[in-house]
Amino acid sequence: xxxxxxxxxxxxxxxxxxxxxxxxxxxxxxxxxxxxxxxxxxxxxxxxxxxxxxxxxxxxxxxxxxxxxxxxxxxxxxxxxxxxxxxxxxxxxxxxxxxxxxxxxxxxxxxxxxxxxxxxxxxxxxxxxxxxxxxxxxxxxxxxxxxxxxxxxxxxxxxxxxxxxxxxxxxxxxxxxxxxxxxxxxxxxxxxxxxxxxxxxxxxxxxxxxxxxxxxxxxxxxxxxxxxxxxxxxxxxxxxxxxxxxxxxxxxxxxxxxxxxxxxxxxx
Amino acid sequence: xxxxxxxxxxxxxxxxxxxxxxxxxxxxxxxxxxxxxxxxxxxxxxxxxxxxxxxxxxxxxxxxxxxxxxxxxxxxxxxxxxxxxxxxxxxxxxxxxxxxxxxxxxxxxxxxxxxxxxxxxxxxxxxxxxxxxxxxxxxxxxxxxxxxxxxxxxxxxxxxxxxxxxxxxxxxxxxxxxxxxxxxxxxxxxxxxxxxxxxxxxxxxxxxxxxxxxxxxxxxxxxxxxxxxxxxxxxxxxxxxxxxxxxxxxxxxxxxxxxxxxxxxxxxxxxxxxxxxxxxxxxxxxxxxxxxxxxxxxxxxxxxxxxxxxxxxxxxxxxxxxxxxxxxxxxxxxx
Numbered sequence: 040x041x042x043x044x045x046x047x048x049x050x051x052x053x054x055x056x057x058x059x060x061x062x063x064x065x066x067x068x069x070x071x072x073x074x075x076x077x078x079x080x081x082x083x084x085x086x087x088x089x090x091x092x093x094x095x096x097x098x099x100x101x102x103x104x105x106x107x108x109x110x111x112x113x114x115x116x117x118x119x120x121x122x123x124x125x126x127x128x129x130x131x132x133x134x135x136x137x138x139x140x141x142x143x144x145x146x147x148x149x150x151x152x153x154x155x156x157x158x159x160x161x162x163x164x165x166x167x168x169x170x171x172x173x174x175x176x177x178x179x180x181x182x183x184x185x186x187x188x189x190x191x192x193x194x195x196x197x198x199x200x201x202x203x204x205x206x207x208x209x210x211x212x213x214x215x216x217x218x219x220x221x222x223x224x225x226x227x228x229x230x231x232x233x234x235x236x237x238x239x240x241x242x243x244x245x246x247x248x249x250x251x252x253x254x255x256x257x258x259x260x261x262x263x264x265x266x267x268x269x270x271x272x273x274x275x276x277x278x279x280x281x282x283x284x285x286x287x288x289x290x291x292x293x294x295x296x297x298x299x300x301x302x303x304x305x306x307x
Numbered sequence: 308x309x310x311x312x313x314x315x316x317x318x319x320x321x322x323x324x325x326x327x328x329x330x331x332x333x334x335x336x337x338x339x340x341x342x343x344x345x346x347x348x349x350x351x352x353x354x355x356x357x358x359x360x361x362x363x364x365x366x367x368x369x370x371x372x373x374x375x376x377x378x379x380x381x382x383x384x385x386x387x388x389x390x391x392x393x394x395x396x397x398x399x400x401x402x403x404x405x406x407x408x409x410x411x412x413x414x415x416x417x418x419x420x421x422x423x424x425x426x427x428x429x430x431x432x433x434x435x436x437x438x439x440x441x442x443x444x445x446x447x448x449x450x451x452x453x454x455x456x457x458x459x460x461x462x463x464x465x466x467x468x469x470x471x472x473x474x475x476x477x478x479x480x481x482x483x484x485x486x487x488x489x490x491x492x493x494x495x496x497x498x499x500x501x502x503x504x505x506x507x508x509x510x511x512x513x514x515x516x517x518x519x520x521x522x523x524x525x526x527x528x529x530x531x532x533x534x535x536x537x538x539x540x541x542x543x544x545x546x547x548x549x550x551x552x553x554x555x556x557x558x559x560x561x562x563x564x565x566x567x568x569x570x571x572x573x574x575x576x577x578x579x580x581x582x583x584x585x586x587x588x589x590x591x592x593x594x595x596x597x598x599x600x601x602x603x604x605x606x607x608x609x610x611x612x613x614x615x616x617x618x619x620x621x622x623x624x625x626x627x628x629x630x631x632x633x634x635x636x637x638x639x640x641x642x
Contacts, residue, residue, distance in 0.1 A: 076573065140421065166573060173429055174410070175417035178385065182421050187501035188386055191410060193566075203504070207566050208410040210509045210520065213383070217501035227573045228566070269426035273437070273444060274457040284605075284615050289624025294632020297583075297604060300620045302640050306581050306602060307548065 040091060040099040040197075042084040042161045043153060045146045045180070046077040046118055047168045048111035071110055073117040076165030078232035079225050081121050084163050086230065087197050100124045102153060106134060106145045112248055119243035120235035126246065127153070131253040133260035138270055141263035143179035148256040150184060161202065162222045166191055177224035187217035193228040315343030318401035319366070320392055320412065324349035327356040331407040331523045334474040336364035338434060339405055342443070346370060348395035350382040358485050365479030370395040373489040383506060385411060386498035389418035394490055396423065401464070403443060405434075408468040408576075409522065416466050426460030430576070432473035443467075448578075448599045470578055471523040509567055521568060524551035527579045529570055529597070531555040533586020533607060533626060536563045540630035541585055547634035547641075553577065555593045571596035585626040589614025606630065 088099040103118035115126035167174040181188035192204035406412040420427035428445035530541040582600035605618040
């Protein structure tokens with residue numbers, strides 16, 4: 040079983056996230072982390088190969104793949120700590136400014152390149168990157184790779200060459216199934232990610248990160264980045280700070296104060 | 308100068324044509340009229356109520372997917388839905404496609420944009436013609452509602468998903484006569500490569516029928532760990548306000564409420580007119596899903612809860628006392 044897990048290096052959720060003047064997400068050198076939801080994707084991949092037993096595990100490979108600058112190695116090191124077998128980073132100056140289409144195009148090209156050294160059975164992603172929160176790259180990957188789309192899985196099983204998921208969304212629970220290979224995205228309900236393993240933490244520092252550029256995955260520079268983008272940020276501004284909170288300490292009248300706030304602001 | 312509204316063709320994707328249209332769809336119809344001539348696409352047979360709503364909103368044409376002998380459930384496969392909408396797009400030569408924001412629509416919109424090489428802007432609060440830009444511009448809030456961003460679409464075709472409660476719905480000046488046209492849907496093998504084994508509609512929204520759905524509610528009362536599992540005060544205030552009930556990830560994990568109620572980065576993103584958070588500390592994952600709300604009210608017995616930093620009004624106190632009192636007062640005010 041060979042599983043590719045696309046992961047993303049994102050600004051820490053606790054950091055003060057903002058845009059650069061040219062409309063890109065501002066990225067600091069050391070505030071980045073592995074997108075938290077990608078830990079669920081890595082966990083899902085590891086559980087699938089571990090279920091194959093020692094022999095099956097040995098014949099399997101879980102590959103973390105990221106598209107991003109050199110700093111994204113921090114996310115790949117974390118993936119190594121969790122137990123992936125290989126880490127690949129696709130880095131190219133032409134990728135900067137990619138929208139969701141450019142990002143998906145780059146990931147799909149890297150998956151195809153990995154397929155040259157052996158079939159890929161599954162692509163498993165987190166349901167969203169906690170910076171853009173677009174949640175569409177998994178669907179775009181499925182379309183680009185021509186593979187079945189099984190997204191937002193809250194339960195995932197792989198057996199006998201088939202994948203089956205449950206997903207909960209918009210007031211509906213669905214069960215979907217497809218034969219492998221397939222593209223799956225998982226929510227944080229699918230599993231509980233393991234903690235980094237101490238031995239792996241030590242080993243992760245020196246493990247190899249394979250670095251590719253666009254030429255290595257057979258993409259022209261204008262397929263990605265600003266050249267390939269279909270939208271352009273034309274303005275971005277922080278919202279004006281909220282007025283300070285009007286705070287009431289309840290001494291028996293707190294509920295009435297809340298109702299009064301709504302009434303005097305014409306909200307009921 | 309040519310009025311673009313005469314020249315531009317706008318396609319609106321209807322979410323629940325077999326029932327009636329809900330407010331997010333009516334908001335889409337209202338927005339669509341400001342952009343061009345509008346056509347609606349329905350993947351299931353529209354009801355008389357839906358056709359009446361389309362007429363009230365001046366829509367003259369509705370394209371209805373004809374699945375022939377296919378199992379009707381295939382339209383619930385996102386790739387099939389995207390292909391069907393693309394066929395409708397070709398039929399009405401749409402320049403713009405509008406969806407409401409939901410998990411399913413987001414993915415269908417992405418696939419549609421990919422196959423038609425259209426620009427895509429997700430979860431916008433508005434779409435406008437900007438004379439300084441060559442195309443349409445979508446306005447949205449990002450980074451947990453802390454930044455306002457405008458994105459111009461630079462391709463000839465544009466696809467938007469529009470968040471609920473961002474547009475004030477209004478009827479057209481004149482009702483229209485709605486022409487129903489059918490178009491055949493023949494999914495490609497790739498789009499049915501995953502198959503739907505089972506599809507179960509959940510019971511009515513949390514706590515009973517009559518409450519609005521969380522994603523589209525104008526008022527939301529949410530409970531967190533501080534409810535200690537008792538959502539009765541949350542439901543009481545929700546019912547007094549006509550609000551939906553929401554919850555934090557913690558409350559869902561504890562099994563106090565169903566997953567449908569989860570607000571946050573892996574649950575529903577909401578932007579109601581009024582949000583009331585009770586017993587909620589305001590962790591980043593929850594804030595990411597509600598910070599774009601119009602007015603934020605917090606009730607928590609810990610005065611240091613981070614949610615007070617983003618609230619407009621706060622009560623430091625026991626929510627089990629504060630919420631029922633507020634509900635009673637609101638009921639008295641409403642008479």
